[in-house]
Amino acid sequence: MGRLGRIFLLVCFLLGPVYSTLANHIFGGELLYTHIAANQYKITLTLYGDCNSDGVLFNQLYVARPVIAVYDTTSLFTDSFTLKLEPGSGNEVSPVCPSQINQTYCSGGTLPGVKQFIYSDTIYLSHQSRLWQFLFTGSLGSSGAGSSYSAGRSSHITNLTVVSSLMYLQATLNNLHAPNSSPVYSTIPTPFYCVNVLQQYNNGAVDADGDSLSFSLVPAINYNPPSVAPVSYLYPYTATMPMGTTAGGFVFNTFNGQITFTPNIIQDALIVNQVNEYRNGVLVGMSEREMTFVVQDNCNGVPPVASISSLSGGVLAAGNVINICVGEPSVSFNVSLNNASGDIVDITSYNVPASAALTISGNHTPNPAANFSWATGALVEGHYTFYLNIKSNHCPLTNTQTVAYTINVAKVPVISAQQVVPTDCIHQALIQYTLTGGFDPRSIIIMQGSSVVKTISNNSVGDTVIVRDSLPPGTYQVILKSDQLCVDTVNFTIVDSGTLQIAPLNKSYCLGDPSLPIVVVPVVAGAAVSWYMADSVAMLSAPVVNTFSEGVTNWYFIEHYDVCSSGPVPVTATVHGRPNAEILNIPQTVCFGDAIYLKGSGGVEYTWAPESAIKHDTTGFYVEVLQPITIVLVVKDEFGCIDTTNVTYSDIQQCCHFAYPNAFTPNNDGHNDGFKVVTYGNMRHYSLTIFNRWGQRVFFTADPLKPWDGTFGGEPCEVGTYYYYMDAECLTGPKEQHKGDVVLIR
Numbered sequence: 001m002g003r004l005g006r007i008f009l010l011v012c013f014l015l016g017p018v019y020s021t022l023a024n025h026i027f028g029g030e031l032l033y034t035h036i037a038a039n040q041y042k043i044t045l046t047l048y049g050d051c052n053s054d055g056v057l058f059n060q061l062y063v064a065r066p067v068i069a070v071y072d073t074t075s076l077f078t079d080s081f082t083l084k085l086e087p088g089s090g091n092e093v094s095p096v097c098p099s100q101i102n103q104t105y106c107s108g109g110t111l112p113g114v115k116q117f118i119y120s121d122t123i124y125l126s127h128q129s130r131l132w133q134f135l136f137t138g139s140l141g142s143s144g145a146g147s148s149y150s151a152g153r154s155s156h157i158t159n160l161t162v163v164s165s166l167m168y169l170q171a172t173l174n175n176l177h178a179p180n181s182s183p184v185y186s187t188i189p190t191p192f193y194c195v196n197v198l199q200q201y202n203n204g205a206v207d208a209d210g211d212s213l214s215f216s217l218v219p220a221i222n223y224n225p226p227s228v229a230p231v232s233y234l235y236p237y238t239a240t241m242p243m244g245t246t247a248g249g250f251v252f253n254t255f256n257g258q259i260t261f262t263p264n265i266i267q268d269a270l271i272v273n274q275v276n277e278y279r280n281g282v283l284v285g286m287s288e289r290e291m292t293f294v295v296q297d298n299c300n301g302v303p304p305v306a307s308i309s310s311l312s313g314g315v316l317a318a319g320n321v322i323n324i325c326v327g328e329p330s331v332s333f334n335v336s337l338n339n340a341s342g343d344i345v346d347i348t349s350y351n352v353p354a355s356a357a358l359t360i361s362g363n364h365t366p367n368p369a370a371n372f373s374w375a376t377g378a379l380v381e382g383h384y385t386f387y388l389n390i391k392s393n394h395c396p397l398t399n400t401q402t403v404a405y406t407i408n409v410a411k412v413p414v415i416s417a418q419q420v421v422p423t424d425c426i427h428q429a430l431i432q433y434t435l436t437g438g439f440d441p442r443s444i445i446i447m448q449g450s451s452v453v454k455t456i457s458n459n460s461v462g463d464t465v466i467v468r469d470s471l472p473p474g475t476y477q478v479i480l481k482s483d484q485l486c487v488d489t490v491n492f493t494i495v496d497s498g499t500l501q502i503a504p505l506n507k508s509y510c511l512g513d514p515s516l517p518i519v520v521v522p523v524v525a526g527a528a529v530s531w532y533m534a535d536s537v538a539m540l541s542a543p544v545v546n547t548f549s550e551g552v553t554n555w556y557f558i559e560h561y562d563v564c565s566s567g568p569v570p571v572t573a574t575v576h577g578r579p580n581a582e583i584l585n586i587p588q589t590v591c592f593g594d595a596i597y598l599k600g601s602g603g604v605e606y607t608w609a610p611e612s613a614i615k616h617d618t619t620g621f622y623v624e625v626l627q628p629i630t631i632v633l634v635v636k637d638e639f640g641c642i643d644t645t646n647v648t649y650s651d652i653q654q655c656c657h658f659a660y661p662n663a664f665t666p667n668n669d670g671h672n673d674g675f676k677v678v679t680y681g682n683m684r685h686y687s688l689t690i691f692n693r694w695g696q697r698v699f700f701t702a703d704p705l706k707p708w709d710g711t712f713g714g715e716p717c718e719v720g721t722y723y724y725y726m727d728a729e730c731l732t733g734p735k736e737q738h739k740g741d742v743v744l745i746r
Helices: 003-014 055-062 098-103
Strands: 026-037 040-050 067-072 075-082 114-124 132-136 139-142 148-150 169-173 192-194 199-201 212-217 221-224 227-230 245-252 259-263 267-279 282-296 305-312 315-317 321-325 330-338 345-350 357-361 369-375 382-392 399-410 414-421 429-436 442-448 451-458 464-471 474-481 487-494 505-510 528-533 551-561 569-576 595-597 605-609 621-624 629-636 642-649 657-659 678-680 683-691 697-701 720-730 735-744
Touching (some): 026 132, 026 169, 040 055, 055 114, 067 139, 075 114, 192 399, 212 382, 305 399, 330 399, 345 357, 414 487, 429 442, 442 464, 451 464
Parallel strands (some): 192 282, 199 399, 505 569
Antiparallel strands (some): 026 040, 026 282, 040 114, 067 075, 132 169, 139 148, 169 282, 199 259, 212 267, 221 227, 245 259, 267 282, 305 330, 315 321, 330 369, 345 382, 357 369, 382 399, 414 429, 429 464, 442 451, 442 474, 474 487, 551 569, 595 621, 605 629, 629 642, 683 720
16 A cells, blocks of 8 residues: 555544644654564654744643554554653754853744654554554644644745645554664754755664665655645755755765755755665665754854865765775775864764774864774675764854765676677677676776777666677777776677678569669678579579569579678569550540540559640549540559550540430439430530429529439429520530420429
8 A cells, every 4th residue: 555545544543533723833753663672662753843833832742642553564453552752852952052042932032943852652563564554643642622732844844835734754664574673863853054055964864773774855745634645845846856955956865865955045944854774685664754954044154064085995976975895905084174164163973883993083173073994894795874963063053964974885896798799790799798796987998908999987776787889809808997996807809700691682573674684782892792593503693584584583692701601692583574554444435525534454553644634633533635635554563564555535526415304203213313404515604494383493503414303492392394494505616505394203
């Protein structure tokens, strides 16, 4: 079940009484668990209250009993259980200098203020499961008077379209094979920062089980009963780009959770960090932390900026990651500060490996420094992260930056080279390099003697990466390196080999075509072509096709170039008979002005000439006969062979005659259903008008081919005699005017 589906089930279970007040006083929090013994776990919810909120709502945090639901996969394990406020909770953790601690909102002052509330209790899980889920959806318990307390996000948050929504936090546990504890955080999630100043923040996640951690930024969940959905961020903010910063000024490192940013506006930005724990490649736990980064402009100093110097034994990558390979004997580096404001600074460390040495000098001075050294020769593959907390005593807002430093130990790189496609003597060979180990960016350097042929940079992710390249014949050394110490080499030789790839040749000829030799264009200039009869008898030259009779003849040739050969290439020559062109519509009598539609047979393509006399419409090609004319048809068949024929229209008649029927029977039997004047010849002008016995016109047409169907206005006319007048002129000149009558019979 997805994240929102689980929330919906929990909402349906926990909704109960409607929350009497939508709170707006929480700046951040996290939900964690700690293994105690067997299937006993301590569940801890930490909330950070915004002192600049409704006092009544804020004071609820002192008496709250947060409600937690527990699921086994998708099944509710326990109705719910409540957490208790731990002794000593409610302490102020506002990042202000000591002299200003009484000037925050927590004490009635004007500076931002935050208090920390920790709630916990112990739960017994009856069995092991691949997916235990601990869910908090904002319920802080009941007041006992019919109303409920709730944990709503601070109304001062600026990167959401709707704030004061109920907080949702989740954590998951996989204890199917062994217990697990969430990582703990060594920093508070509500740091204060200054506008237009480069800043660094890290949760300082430390895992007691030594699990591998991965970090991501995810959307917060907006729970506003009964709806459940991810929060809607104000444009252009998103879960992964949640702050207003300078261009390119927000960078999140998924490797160690480091956030580096330069805020450019005053803001209270909500950020949700998700931490996944892996043990031997298996996901064993997940937890989330909501944070609010408070950015102010009442700063008159610049925080110190930490940088790595004098690095030895590794390669520095983005996010303070130092890459080494297994077996690297040692790593050392210094961390120095650029403290432009000259404030007093203290450096503290967290999660430093037990066998490493970290020396901090000059603490509580403007220029403290740190030196890290570690004998890494026995380390196995993995990444090892420790943190430096750099705190200046600037007033009124102190600046605390938590910076992660990760020693990433990668497998020693290995490269192999394989020729997967030969040269065929005409192109470069296709080479496949298989890469394992090392760290990004990995470089593949191809050497020929002492010369570098090419360098390929590869940033692909994965235990095994395939890279393909092409090279001409020669002897090469290929070097895979991540740095000067993470190196592997392989030597190989490419020689010309393979088969000249030539497709069988099929030639078509028409009966009577010129008899010429078959022409073969070599696949490469300089290649030799040898011809053979079908029975393998060698020929002195290319065969000549006999086009005097229909039939099929077979040969083959072999092409040679360098050490490569095509092998026998079949050649088939087919001589086709020519089509029989025929003009189908040759009328016995042609009237002056007739439009004769041209129809032919014998092939698949027809061309009529002369082009200047040929017309066409939707019916097809036609010619208007106004004088004697010869029409030529060229027919082409599916093999491209052609034949021609022609017809001459020379017997052109005047054809100006008329006939006048005296009755018709419009009963739709297909016989004599309409009345028209029968014309012989082509008309220059024609009109036919029909009247009923009262002189009313019931039909008119200027088309000599259109008959009257015995209707008027869409209705059948009555039986009887009708009168007509016809006026016509033939193309050849004669005119005709005629009055008559016709009987309509049904």
